[in-house]
Amino acid sequence: KQEVTQIPAALSVPEGENLVLNCSFTDSAIYNLQWFRQDPGKGLTSLLLIQSSQREQTSGRLNASLDKSSGRSTLYIAASQPGDSATYLCAVRRSGDYKLSFGAGTTVTVRA
Amino acid sequence: NAGVTQTPKFRVLKTGQSMTLLCAQDMNHEYMYWYRQDPGMGLRLIHYSVGEGTTAKGEVPDGYNVSRLKKQNFLLGLESAAPSQTSVYFCASSPPILDTQYFGPGTRLTVL
Numbered sequence: 292k293q294e295v296t297q298i299p300a301a302l303s304v305p306e307g308e309n310l311v312l313n314c315s316f317t318d319s320a321i322y323n324l325q326w327f328r329q330d331p332g333k334g335l336t337s338l339l340l341i342q343s344s345q346r347e348q349t350s351g352r353l354n355a356s357l358d359k360s361s362g363r364s365t366l367y368i369a370a371s372q373p374g375d376s377a378t379y380l381c382a383v384r385r386s387g388d389y390k391l392s393f394g395a396g397t398t399v400t401v402r403a
Numbered sequence: 404n405a406g407v408t409q410t411p412k413f414r415v416l417k418t419g420q421s422m423t424l425l426c427a428q429d430m431n432h433e434y435m436y437w438y439r440q441d442p443g444m445g446l447r448l449i450h451y452s453v454g455e456g457t458t459a460k461g462e463v464p465d466g467y468n469v470s471r472l473k474k475q476n477f478l479l480g481l482e483s484a485a486p487s488q489t490s491v492y493f494c495a496s497s498p499p500i501l502d503t504q505y506f507g508p509g510t511r512l513t514v515l
Binding site for chain 2: 295300323325327332333334335336337340380382389390391392393394395396
């Protein structure tokens, strides 16, 4: 069974600081890994998707890396802003599986 | 496009009552999913469907039933609600290429 862990569970930083969010998974036979953003009381919005053959993906201030062999992914958010405050979820899809396995998320607060 | 919509947004039930949650998508996606999200845990897959008229069990299917009579709709039913089913329920859809899933805003269900 795929276990996905996100550490830390919560993070508070001053505006302008870079954010580093970690995700680890137990089964390296993955098809892809996604990072989602969830705002309070809202659904999930996909931020970045990394295929198993890729090492990283970038979108604006966001960069996600993937090290399949060690079962780790890191989401970097550069120059954080108060609008980045949200919960960030990591999800992994195993090869040949429809199911996404989610971590519990990291709740980020960016202080103005 | 409305994307993925869910009805209702909130509901309070008494133990033993039944209800149906409706998910609708206007993106012509083949695949649809029902997840539940509980505090401190990642989203867990309840049931999913890979096409009209098909359904399959996910990770936590007990106590729930589903139907996909039309491609754009996916219904989640609780026949006899229990307090353990208090949760936030999310519906998602995706095209057959198994990449990004698109999520609805969620239904917050409380069972007393």
